[in-house]
Amino acid sequence: MSMKRKTVTCKVENVEEVPEMSVLDLPELALECILERLPPDALCSMAGVCTSLRERCMSDHLWEKHMKHKWGRIIGPVAYTAWQGHLATRTEFGNPKQAKQKGLLRILSLGWPFSWIKSKADDNFKQKSSLPIHSVMAWYLALETGRFSFPAQVYNRENGHVGFMLSCYDAKISYDPRTDTFQARYPPHGSRAPAIENGVPWERLRAPPVDTPHHDLHISDCLNELRPGDHVEIQWRRNKEFPYGWWYGVVGHLEPCDGNENYCRCHESDTVVLEFNQYTPGSRWRHTTINRKDHGEEGNEADGFYGGIRKLSNEEEISMWRRLWPSEVLE
Known part of the structure; x- marks a missing residue:
């Protein structure tokens, strides 16, 4: 019996190599849907991957959604004007050509609180990575890091001090x-140093509803339509050196009126009664009267000075004042 050497032949099948997929290989609509669902920190991470993703992740329409979601309630036209002024005066961008763009990682490293930011970045990447300073992303990052202080209003200032209950004052917050x-820095009262309050929560802040400076009289445009039961805010200040604050009240009935809706004619009178029911009956702060035909700043050094009036027609504003109502009647 002869021994035959068996030869084993290995057949190697030709396997077609499949190229690796990249997120950029996705259809444009699919990629856009993914980016729209990313939170701000993930968008910043994606922006550092490559030039193509960087341009997409820095798009204003993506950051406008995040800006509105987190900052929309306390950011208004007054804050936007302050941001534009901030950009115009920044010495860092003194050269108009350089003012258009800055290194993305350099801006983020100034304070963006994400662990993925490296303290040292490649210089070449810095030059290629650019963040237009007028972009919504740049504004969002400046707000998020606290590097940009902006005007807003604070309810019940100075940690709810009894002297400021149911009021709202201008402040510069960061x-x-x-x-x-937030930290709130209030305008100075005469020669006094500005008051500073730390730890102000989101729920005590709002965007200024009007652009009237805090030392100016607000021009009222609602006086002729005020009726008993209307919710209002009125400017008030202790003396001429103090800034105005906005104080919550309601329109009341004149003394001869019993409040019967069928016979009430209070809305036809030139005199308007304003009630501040957070104060006990008999308190000098309980009510005041104004003339709807000839209203300006009214008052004296003893009781303070009343200024312009806003009628509240937004239920959200009214509900906010109700939530702030003091647990005890004020003296």
């Missing part, structure tokens, strides 16, 4: 990302 609260 965000503290470590505590998710």
Whole structure:
């Protein structure tokens, strides 16, 4: 019996190599849907991957959604004007050509609180990565890091001091990302140093509803339509050196009127009664009267000075004042 050497032949099948997929290979609509669902920190991470993703992730329409969601309630036209002024005066962007763009990682490293930011970035990448300073993303990052202070209004200032209950005052605020609260710097009262309050929560802030400076009389445009039961805010200040604050009240009935809707003619009178029911009956702060035909700043050094009036027609504004109502009647 002869021994035959068996030869084993290995057949190697030709396997077609499949190229690796990239997120950029996705259809444009699919990629856009993914980016729209990313939170701000993920968008910033994606912006550092490549030039193509960077341009997409820095698009204003993506950041406008995040801006509105987080900052929309306390950012208004007054804050936007302040941001434009901030950009115009920044010495860092003194050269108009350089003012258009800055390194993305350099801006983020100034304070953006994400662990993925490296303290040292490649110089070449810095030059290629650019963040237009007028972009919504740049504004969002400036707010988020607390590097940009902006005008807003604070309810019940100075930690709800009894002297400011149910009022709202102008302040310049800055965000503290470590505590998710704000620092508020109030305008000075005469020769006094500006008051500073730390730890102000989101729920005590709002965007200024009007652009009247805090020392100016607001021009009222609602006087002729005020009727008993209307909710209002009125300017008030202790003396001429103090800034105005906005104080919550309601329109009341004149003394001869019993409040019967069928016979009430209070809305036809030139005299308007304003009630501040957070104060006890008999308090000098309980009510005041104004003339709807000839209203300007009214008052004296003893009781303070009343200014312009806003009629509240937004239920959200009215509900906010109700939530702030003091647990005890004020003297």
